[in-house]
Amino acid sequence: MDDPDVALMLAFSKGQEEAFVELYNRHRDRIVSYTRRMLGNQAQAEEAAQDVFLKLYRARETYAPRSRFSTFLYRIATNHCLNLNARVERKLVRPDVEAANRPAPERAAGTRQDAELERKRLRETLNTALASLPERQRAALLLVHYEGMSYREAAGAIEVSESAIKSLIHRARSAMMRELEPELRNDRGVLHAV
Amino acid sequence: MRCEDARAALDTSRYGDTDRAGEPGAKPAVEQARAHVEGCTECEAFAERAAALDRMLALDEPQPPGPGFDTRFFARLEEERQSRKRRGLWRWTWALVPAGVAAAVALVGLPARAPTPTDGAAQGEHAVLAEIPPEDMALVMELELLEDLPVLERLEEVEAFELLETIEAEELEAILGEAE
Incomplete structure (x- = not known):
């Protein structure tokens, strides 16, 4: 090998x-x-x-x-x-729905500090959404998205079939999109923070 | 293509999947999905949100561990190594226990074997011996020796056999030749 x-x-x-x-x-x-x-x-x-x-x-x-x-x-x-x-039996931190539905703050004059604060807020929101995923969905998404594994490799790591990995990732992404709907709808904040 | 299938195909294609749908020669699922999205407002909105999700996921960059991580880890690793050594020593110690017990038993003279059906008879014999008065014991010992008398009578032969083993082969041949 x-x-x-x-x-x-x-x-x-x-x-x-x-x-x-x-x-x-x-x-x-x-x-x-x-x-x-x-x-x-x-x-x-x-x-x-x-x-x-x-x-x-x-x-x-x-x-x-x-x-x-x-x-x-x-x-x-x-x-x-x-x-x-x-x-x-760790308590999963559910996302603060009210906060998540609150519109992202409008970008003011666009200071560097503002951007950093916004990035921090988005990261926290993202981590909360990740934590709310069922564990296998989270593992599948993390391995493929962040660790750059192929479906085959991720399937080996989680010990499921490749088709199961694809299904887990699709469900994970769909759940993330539902949880992060307000942020994703108002993509300006994300675009600014990236 | 249904909306749900198109969205699943789009998600799957993000990470390098090139599955082909249907019969050989058919368009890959992702091409079918893109064609579907072009004519479907809802799926087009889904594709935009999916792209926004990718941008948001990119915000969480890998972070190195905090200070002292390596020191703590290598301390734990050293503890693990020492623990393995100790476990190894204990394993050897426990492996030697049966041998030690056997040696002790041999020295003390305890029966180092599993009980056999004849053990009951031996215990009965010991019980009988225990009831014999000490003054009569000498006589009993003599009588027991008498049981071995046939062996004692042939003791000379046994000694002769042992003597044979000490004789060199050439000498033995010579002796046998003389006997013939």
Whole structure:
């Protein structure tokens, strides 16, 4: 398999600890971002990301390269986040409907500070909408949209079929569009913030 | 094409899907969907909102972990390594316990085997022996030795056999030749 990360993991399996450190350095930021989007909390996400890398460390004795390394790693991360959420029965923060229906503030003189505030507000609204998605829909959307995985890779990470992934993403996007309707209707704020 | 199918095809095509709908040679689903959107006001509005959603999703950029993340992680990793070492040692210790117990049993002389049907008889024999007065025990021991008398009578043969094992092959051949 032409995947340098697979080669690193195999080297680690044979006892080369520095190969593990290289894998950690390569994937750390993305895994932290992924767990943050899955869990909706930075502190919890960092703890979870560390758990994921510890699980990767323990997996060296049983590792067999059956897929791309990223699929393998994100499968660990996805299962870990799903387990954490199931265990804690974390209260999902429902979007503030009233606030979401409030028209986005008109762009004033257009100071840089205004744009930054608007970007922050939109990010929070977006994260609230992401948190309101059912977990598998959220995982599917995050893997394909943010992690750039193909449908096949995402299917491997969540352990569902490719057609199920397509369905999950379509449902996730439809739900996001419903939740973010006021923002999307008034796209000027988004366009300005981008 | 129905509106819902067109919207699903548009969503799917955003992430590089090139599925072809229907028979070989048919237009890919996404082309059919685009053709549908051109003539459908509602789906056109959907496509615009979908593009706006992509722009909004782009606002959430990846963020590096907070300060001290690496230090905390490598401390946990070191703890994991030490824990694995300790578990390894314990595994060896537990693996050696049966051998240790067996050695102790051999030294102390306890029966290091599973009970057998004859154990009941042996226990009965021990109970009988316990009832024998100490002054009579010497006689009993002599009688038990008598049971082994046939072996004792052939003790010379056994010793001779052991002696044979110490003789070199050439010497043995010579002795056998003389005997013939």
